[in-house]
Structure formats: structure tokens, C-alpha cells
Amino acid sequence: MKIVVCIKQVPDTVEVKIDPKTGTLIRDGVPSIINHDDKTGIEAALTLKEKLGATVSVVSMGPPQADVALREALAMGCDEAYLVSAREFGGSDTYATSGILAAALDKVGYDLIITGRQAIDGDTAQVGPQIAEKLHLPQVSYVEEVVDAGEDFVVVKRQFEDGYHIVKLKTPCLLTAIAELAEPRYMSIGGVFDAYQKEIKVIGFEDLKDGLELDMIGLKGSPTNVYKSFTKEMKGAGTVLHDLTPDQAVEAIVKKLEEKFII
Amino acid sequence: MEFGYSKEHVLLRDLYRKFAETEVQPLAEELDEEERFPVETVGKLARFGFMGIPFPKEYGGTGGDYLAYAMAVEELAKVCATTAVVVSAHTSLCAGPIYMFGTEEQKQKYLVPLAKGEKLGAFGLTEPSAGTDSSMQQTTAKLDGDEYVLNGTKVFITNAGYADTYVIIAMTDKSKKNRGISAFIVEKDTPGFSIGKKERKMGIRGSATCELIFENCRIPKENLLGREGQGFKIAMQTLDGGRIGIASQALGIAEGCIEECVKYVMERKQFNKKIGQFQNTQFELADMATKVEAVKLLVYEAACEKDAHRSYSHLSAMAKYLAGSTASDVSRRCVQLFGGYGYTRDYPIERMMRDAKITEIYEGTSEVQKIVVANWMGLK
Numbered sequence: 001m002k003i004v005v006c007i008k009q010v011p012d013t014v015e016v017k018i019d020p021k022t023g024t025l026i027r028d029g030v031p032s033i034i035n036h037d038d039k040t041g042i043e044a045a046l047t048l049k050e051k052l053g054a055t056v057s058v059v060s061m062g063p064p065q066a067d068v069a070l071r072e073a074l075a076m077g078c079d080e081a082y083l084v085s086a087r088e089f090g091g092s093d094t095y096a097t098s099g100i101l102a103a104a105l106d107k108v109g110y111d112l113i114i115t116g117r118q119a120i121d122g123d124t125a126q127v128g129p130q131i132a133e134k135l136h137l138p139q140v141s142y143v144e145e146v147v148d149a150g151e152d153f154v155v156v157k158r159q160f161e162d163g164y165h166i167v168k169l170k171t172p173c174l175l176t177a178i179a180e181l182a183e184p185r186y187m188s189i190g191g192v193f194d195a196y197q198k199e200i201k202v203i204g205f206e207d208l209k210d211g212l213e214l215d216m217i218g219l220k221g222s223p224t225n226v227y228k229s230f231t232k233e234m235k236g237a238g239t240v241l242h243d244l245t246p247d248q249a250v251e252a253i254v255k256k257l258e259e260k261f262i263i
Numbered sequence: 264m265e266f267g268y269s270k271e272h273v274l275l276r277d278l279y280r281k282f283a284e285t286e287v288q289p290l291a292e293e294l295d296e297e298e299r300f301p302v303e304t305v306g307k308l309a310r311f312g313f314m315g316i317p318f319p320k321e322y323g324g325t326g327g328d329y330l331a332y333a334m335a336v337e338e339l340a341k342v343c344a345t346t347a348v349v350v351s352a353h354t355s356l357c358a359g360p361i362y363m364f365g366t367e368e369q370k371q372k373y374l375v376p377l378a379k380g381e382k383l384g385a386f387g388l389t390e391p392s393a394g395t396d397s398s399m400q401q402t403t404a405k406l407d408g409d410e411y412v413l414n415g416t417k418v419f420i421t422n423a424g425y426a427d428t429y430v431i432i433a434m435t436d437k438s439k440k441n442r443g444i445s446a447f448i449v450e451k452d453t454p455g456f457s458i459g460k461k462e463r464k465m466g467i468r469g470s471a472t473c474e475l476i477f478e479n480c481r482i483p484k485e486n487l488l489g490r491e492g493q494g495f496k497i498a499m500q501t502l503d504g505g506r507i508g509i510a511s512q513a514l515g516i517a518e519g520c521i522e523e524c525v526k527y528v529m530e531r532k533q534f535n536k537k538i539g540q541f542q543n544t545q546f547e548l549a550d551m552a553t554k555v556e557a558v559k560l561l562v563y564e565a566a567c568e569k570d571a572h573r574s575y576s577h578l579s580a581m582a583k584y585l586a587g588s589t590a591s592d593v594s595r596r597c598v599q600l601f602g603g604y605g606y607t608r609d610y611p612i613e614r615m616m617r618d619a620k621i622t623e624i625y626e627g628t629s630e631v632q633k634i635v636v637a638n639w640m641g642l643k
Contacts, residue, residue, distance in 0.1 A: 190312045192327075
């Protein structure tokens with residue numbers, strides 16, 4: 001089984017700064033990490049590798065600096081890494097990104113694709129499902145457990161707010177991982193040295209242009225227009241009312257809302 | 264001259280830190296309090312490659328270098344000096360000499376499981392009357408047929424009782440003095456080999472420090488390490504490498520103290536101000552941070568020179584001397600900045616101060632380091 005994990009390098013901070021002119025993230029000076037959900041996906045893939053003898057590839061779309069995230073994935077035990085990177089890809093929204101990644105994944109080959117649920121910088125949770133749609137693959141998002149897996153199938157537990165589904169899928173398919181799926185392992189020291197011996201294969205626009213048109217990618221190919229991006233203003237601490245009966249609590253809340261002319 | 268880490272070392276630092284903070288720090292206080300050896304951590308250390316960092320892959324190691332090893336000991340020592348010395352004694356003092364002087368068979372049999380962390384190593388040189396004057400070896404090894412017969416007692420042996428493989432220094436020909444000393448590999452459970460008294464120590468209390476007793480302990484003659492009479496040289500070269508490990512441990516303790524202290528002085532308020540806002544606190548910590556940075560450069564220089572196969576014994580002696588005395592000084596001054604709370608066991612700083620002192624003593628006292636440096640300067 002060939003497992004491909006899509007990872008994103010994200011800024012390691014809750015306070016993401018945004019360029020007010022372009023509406024995009026300022027990455028300079030902010031330490032970068034592998035997006036948490038994606039790292040969970042790596043762990044799930046490596047666990048399957050140990051169980052089934054699969055190979056695990058990692059794919060990341062991003063600037064050349066994303067190399068570090070791919071090295072870390074290799075040092076965790078992934079077999080090979082691809083960096084999808086080209087000037088033409090810059091400014092892509094989730095729609096364009098998933099198109100580029102789908103084309104790259106077609107080139108790399110796969111039986112099982114795992115992505116994180118969502119990235120901490122964009123929080124859209126769109127890229128994974130969009131890749132599946134573009135590749136015409138069955139998908140399960142919000143996977144919290146891989147219950148079983150074999151050469152041509154996986155059985156997974158999909159999380160819902162009020163329950164779960166157990167779903168069996170035939171491969172090829174796509175899963176999106178949530179934090180509950182796995183606790184990512186550390187890199188190993190030997191793995192770090194190996195990671196820098198390996199080549200990271202770069203997939204550029206030229207490599208994918210059979211399946212991609214210039215107007216499908218980058219800013220041009222992105223239907224999302226960022227109207228305005230801003231950092232949320234800090235609000236004062238909320239008021240907590242203690243030791244009230246349910247009736248008293250309702251009364252207190254209604255009174256507050258009336259005071260502020262909300263109701 | 265270039266200052267900067269390679270990409271591998273940057274990634275390794277990240278791994279070491281996460282591992283130390285998640286797996287090692289939570290146990291540090293308990294190991295000290297209960298004088299308990301961190302058995303459970305050794306397995307985890309092995310799994311991620313900590314027990315064989317500077318050895319090639321064909322011998323079970325990670326294929327890393329001495330700088331990577333020094334940084335690992337440093338990061339572990341920042342949070343737990345006990346755990347750091349388990350790794351250091353194992354790597355530098357046991358796996359190290361087998362790698363440097365062992366035959367291919369010895370490397371396959373002993374180094375591979377040591378470097379993989381399947382086996383734990385220790386080193387026995389010091390005796391009740393052979394400390395700094397290590398040439399006064401009373402332990403004897405006599406060849407009898409196909410076996411050497413060992414008799415004598417070693418003291419203050421790190422990892423004793425938990426180690427599987429011991430590199431033991433013993434006298435094979437007393438008439439030849441230093442040139443009559445040899446090195447051997449002894450397996451635990453060899454008849455005639457037993458563990459004696461466990462020391463009750465001031466610091467690094469989770470580390471096992473015991474006597475080794477040899478009473479007609481027979482080992483196969485293939486377990487001679489190097490040649491007969493080469494033991495003193497093996498011991499000295501082993502300690503040259505070991506000192507980088509202990510210097511790294513001392514460096515880590517000092518850095519850990521400063522990290523703890525900076526946290527504390529930015530919380531603790533007196534006279535309506537954080538004590539970190541007072542100039543005395545700032546000057547103290549600035550002075551300590553400056554000295555620790557200088558120590559770091561010296562420790563890393565020694566490690567890099569060893570990696571480059573250039574002469575480094577004077578550098579490892581300088582590094583250990585300066586790192587040890589700095590760790591002691593910094594930890595004591597940090598306790599002072601903590602004030603009364605620093606003297607209690609509610610904060611880790613008193614443990615770190617107790618742990619720091621040993622780095623001026625073991626694997627060659629500070630005074631021995633100065634002898635090595637003076638000799639290197641031609642002062643004989």
C-alpha cells in the first residue's frame with residue numbers, strides 16, 4: 001500500500017500577523033512547524049506502515065522553506081518527500097491549492113491519501129475534501145481512529161459532535177485526520193541524519209502543466225477574494241456568575257441582555 | 264571561522280528539547296527524592312537513538328557526530344542531570360572505548376547492542392586508593408589458560424548494577440606500572456563479579472553509583488580490550504571523550520538554572536516590582552548568561568575538534584573545567600536569586616545546585632583538568 005500524507009508548514013503561533021495590504025500571512029520571523037492535524041496524519045500513516053508494510057510519502061505545497069517540515073516528516077520515519085513549489089502556485093486559495101495538490105498526487109501515485117482536518121493558519125478544512133473530489137475518490141473526514149486496514153481497504157471511525165460512524169472504504173481513498181487519531185511520535189536521532197541524506201523531490205509547474213492551466217492556479221485561479229483580514233481585538237474578560245439555580249441563571253442572563261439593549 | 268549549526272543539528276535540538284521536556288523533566292524531582300534509577304527512561308532513550316549517537320550505523324549507532332551527542336547530553340541535563348549522566352557514562356565511557364579500541368568481533372558483540380540501547384554500559388577505573396592517581400590500580404587481571412582472572416574493587420561506578428557491559432581497567436603487570444595496566448570487557452552476571460555498596464550522594468541522586476567487586480572473576484581472554492599494557496592509554500583517551508559529555512552536562516545544568524531563574528524572577532514580586540526588574544537581578548543573570556555562552560562555545564569547539572579528528576584533549580579538559588565551575592557558580596547564584604524559596608524543595612533550583620557540584624569532581628577533577636591543560640602548554 002502506498003500512503004501519501006499531505007502536510008502544511010504553518011507558523012507556530014496563535015497570533016498570526018497578516019499583511020494588511022495583501023491580506024496574506026506574514027511568515028518572516030515566525031517559527032514554523034508541521035500543522036498539528038497533519039502530523040497526526042503522519043503518525044497514522046507510520047502506524048499503518050508498521051502494520052501493513054506500506055510505504056509512506058509526504059507531500060507539501062509551499063515555499064522552498066517548507067523543506068524543513070518535510071525533513072522532519074522523514075526523520076519521523078516517512079520514506080520519501082515531495083515539495084510542490086513554484087512561483088505560479090503563489091497566492092492560491094484552497095480551491096486552486098487542492099487542484100495543484102491533486103495533480104501532484106496523481107504524479108506521485110497513491111492508494112491512501114491522508115490529510116489533516118484543517119490548518120491552524122487558515123482553519124478552512126477544505127483542502128482535504130477538495131482533493132478527494134478532484135481525484136474522484138471516496139473520502140472520510142474527521143477520522144479519529146483507524147479501526148482496521150488491509151491491502152485494499154480501511155475501516156475508520158468518523159467523529160461527529162454527538163456520535164461516530166464506522167466506515168469501511170475501498171482504497172484508493174482519502175482520509176482527513178483529527179488530533180484524536182494519534183499521538184505523533186518524536187523524530188529519531190538516526191532519522192534526522194537520514195533525512196538530510198535523502199533527496200526532496202521538487203514538483204514544479206512544468207511537471208504538472210499537462211493537468212493544470214495557469215488560470216486554474218495562483219491568484220488567478222482562486223475564486224476566493226479576501227475582502228479584509230484583521231486580527232481580532234481583545235475583549236474584556238467575561239463575567240462568570242456562580243452558585244445560581246437554573247431559574248436564577250436565566251433571569252440574570254436576560255437582565256444583562258436587556259441592560260445592553262440586545263433584547 | 265563560522266558560527267552556526269548545521270540543519271541536522273537544528274532539527275536535533277528541537278527533538279532533544281521536546282523529548283527532555285515531555286519524557287525527562289516530569290520525572291526529575293521524583294528520581295532525586297527517591298534516589299531511583301530512571302529505568303523507564305532508558306528504554307525510551309534507546310528507542311529514539313540517544314544511546315548511540317556518535318557511532319556509525321553499522322555498529323548500531325545513529326550515524327551522528329560528537330557535537331550531536333554533546334547537545335543531547337546538554338538538553339537532558341537542562342531538566343535532569345541524572346538522566347544526562349546515564350547517557351554520558353554509557354556512551355563516552357563504555358561504548359566509546361569499545362568503538363575506539365575494540366576488535367571487529369568485540370564491536371559486533373558489545374558495541375552494537377550498546378549503541379542500539381539494548382544493553383547499558385559502565386566503566387570501572389576508580390578504586391578506593393586510585394582516584395586522581397589512577398595509575399595506582401590494585402585490581403589485578405592474571406592470564407590463566409584462556410581466561411583472565413580479575414580480583415579487586417572499583418568504586419563510584421556510574422550505572423553500576425543497571426549496566427550489562429562494563430569496561431574494566433586492571434593491572435596485568437605491576438612491575439611495568441602504567442604500562443602494565445590493561446582494559447577488559449566484563450559482562451554482568453559473570454561469576455565472581457558482584458555489585459557492592461551503593462553510594463548515597465549529594466546530587467545526581469537517581470544515578471546509580473556503586474562498588475564493583477571482583478573475586479576470582481574469570482573472563483575469556485578475547486575480552487581484553489586493545490593490547491595488554493594499553494589500558495592506561497585507553498582509560499585516558501576514554502576520559503578525553505567523556506569530559507566533553509560531562510562538560511555538556513554541566514553546560515546543560517547551568518542553562519537549566521538560568522531558564523528556571525528567569526521564569527522565577529519575572530513572577531516574584533517584592534517592593535511592588537518583579538524582582539527581575541531590579542538591576543542586581545538583571546546584572547547577575549546577564550553575567551551568568553554571558554559566561555554560559557562562552558562555556559557553550561568551548562564545549563562545542565571540543566566536540567567539533569574531536570569530530571574533525573584533530574587533537575582535542577586540552578580542549579575537552581578546558582571545557583570540562585570551565586563548564587563544571589560555571590555550573591556550580593551559576594546554580595549557587597540562581598539559588599540566591601530565588602531566596603528562601605530556592606532553598607526549599609518546592610523549586611528545582613536546589614536540586615540543580617546539588618547536581619552541579621559533581622561536574623567539578625567526576626571524570627577528572629577540575630584540578631586534573633588544569634594539569635592536562637598545563638601539560639599541553641608545555642609546563643611539565
